[in-house]
Amino acid sequence: MYLKCSSISRGSKSCAIRSLTLIKSTTKNVICKREKNIPYLEKANKASKVTPEMVLYLGKAYQHGLKFDDAIKAFTKYKSMVGEKEKAEADRYIEQCNLGKEMIKYPLDVTFENLGPSINSEYPDYYPFVPPDESFFVFTSRRKGGQAVLEYDGYYSSDIYISQEVNGQFEKAKNIGPQINTGLDEEVVGISVDGNKIFIYIDHIKEVGEIYVSERKGKNFGPRVKLGKSVNSESLETSASLNAEGDILFFASNRPGGLGGTDIWMTRKLPNGDWAEPQNLGPTINTPYNEDFPNMMPDGKTLYFASQGHKGLGGYDIFFSIYDSEKNTWTKPRNIGYPINNPADNMTIFFSQNMKYAYVSDVRKEGMGDLDIYRVNFNNRDDRQTIVKCTVASTDGVKTVKDASVSLIELSSQDEYGTYTPTSKNKFVMAMPPGKYKIVITAEGFNTYTEDITILGKNSFQELIEKDFKLLPK
Numbered sequence: 001m002y003l004k005c006s007s008i009s010r011g012s013k014s015c016a017i018r019s020l021t022l023i024k025s026t027t028k029n030v031i032c033k034r035e036k037n038i039p040y041l042e043k044a045n046k047a048s049k050v051t052p053e054m055v056l057y058l059g060k061a062y063q064h065g066l067k068f069d070d071a072i073k074a075f076t077k078y079k080s081m082v083g084e085k086e087k088a089e090a091d092r093y094i095e096q097c098n099l100g101k102e103m104i105k106y107p108l109d110v111t112f113e114n115l116g117p118s119i120n121s122e123y124p125d126y127y128p129f130v131p132p133d134e135s136f137f138v139f140t141s142r143r144k145g146g147q148a149v150l151e152y153d154g155y156y157s158s159d160i161y162i163s164q165e166v167n168g169q170f171e172k173a174k175n176i177g178p179q180i181n182t183g184l185d186e187e188v189v190g191i192s193v194d195g196n197k198i199f200i201y202i203d204h205i206k207e208v209g210e211i212y213v214s215e216r217k218g219k220n221f222g223p224r225v226k227l228g229k230s231v232n233s234e235s236l237e238t239s240a241s242l243n244a245e246g247d248i249l250f251f252a253s254n255r256p257g258g259l260g261g262t263d264i265w266m267t268r269k270l271p272n273g274d275w276a277e278p279q280n281l282g283p284t285i286n287t288p289y290n291e292d293f294p295n296m297m298p299d300g301k302t303l304y305f306a307s308q309g310h311k312g313l314g315g316y317d318i319f320f321s322i323y324d325s326e327k328n329t330w331t332k333p334r335n336i337g338y339p340i341n342n343p344a345d346n347m348t349i350f351f352s353q354n355m356k357y358a359y360v361s362d363v364r365k366e367g368m369g370d371l372d373i374y375r376v377n378f379n380n381r382d383d384r385q386t387i388v389k390c391t392v393a394s395t396d397g398v399k400t401v402k403d404a405s406v407s408l409i410e411l412s413s414q415d416e417y418g419t420y421t422p423t424s425k426n427k428f429v430m431a432m433p434p435g436k437y438k439i440v441i442t443a444e445g446f447n448t449y450t451e452d453i454t455i456l457g458k459n460s461f462q463e464l465i466e467k468d469f470k471l472l473p474k
Helices: 027-032 034-044 052-064 068-079 084-103
Strands: 110-114 125-129 136-141 159-166 185-191 197-203 208-217 237-242 248-253 263-268 291-296 302-307 317-324 357-362 372-378 386-394 405-410 415-420 427-432 435-442 449-455 464-471
Touching: 034 052, 052 068, 052 084, 068 084, 125 185, 125 357, 125 372, 136 185, 159 185, 185 291, 197 237, 208 237, 237 291, 248 291, 263 291, 386 449, 405 427, 415 427, 435 464, 449 464
Parallel strands: 185 237, 386 464
Antiparallel strands: 110 372, 125 136, 136 159, 185 197, 197 208, 237 248, 248 263, 291 302, 302 317, 357 372, 386 427, 405 415, 405 435, 435 449
């Protein structure tokens, strides 16, 4: 994770440590290289005097190298050396490792395409924001050029870049220009569904943690304009996005009234064009840890966001939740799965119109030296759903199954996909997109029944499957 912390006082936002941004240090790159340091850390941990920090660093290295069993052993040892607060944090790491062990067994069927030297550089390139038609995209870079100046960490100050799509390819990225960028730090942190507005986070000498908006004019964007006091506050605001209608703004802030860290808030546009008093999205979405980068999909129901607090592999993972307008509730957030999520920080994802492709930033072996931007191809993406008609009965054919409860777990994320209650005749129906799932059936007087189910897509797609489940009496 890249941190920003200036030695210059910034009033109520003094030294605004944006623990959820990718600027101002090489920390994320170091994290992603931790696995290369495993031999050195292992040697250090065999010394006569081993500190808790040395054991913790080894555990984190194992975790980022996907060596989860070794990581769990290290974190368990660390717990024996520290106080209650540190033990609780170690328990979180162990929970992440146990989840990671399951998630990597069922990876998403995706491939990563590095967008190459026309987009990426040897410096950090990150936060890609793309409208659904993929006509252009904007991103943040700490490369040399434009208004950027060399800073103490060896990188240049962050600027926003833009690339247009021409004949199916993205042209060479260009600095978006002095109407937005300066010699200080600007990052793009959101986009409207129609692509006509981008949201900008600034970190300047006299101002930090504020959100601005810039409107598209032709193929470029105009001067940035600061959002009003309903959005920007004395606290830290870090990202923002609009719904398709443009009348609801989602943003992240650590203002008072939240659940801890940065939370996701929403505000509605008033008839006079101002934004109303914001509302916290509540404990289903927000946690005592940080949430960031809300992105409402064009359907107006599906919200993607990054979180440190929900079940993940470590750092930030990307989740999504679906809004029920009739009940005014959000579904339990679901992890989008490995390898898009991994033990490093995964912050943003933006999809093409057909949801076949997405854009992310990551440090990968095939990269160009640091954070690069990738186009992700969902190889198995299929909008069709298979109807699975099911019955539940006893293996002995005598005992009646009553009040059965059915849970469907998506194996790639280990999240609950749905719950079902059989009818009085012990029948139920599931509609399932292609993927791998586990079905869990419980009923009083019977052993818990589990079975893995694979729903095929592409040429192997089946419209209808009929399944009979036999429960063993206790």
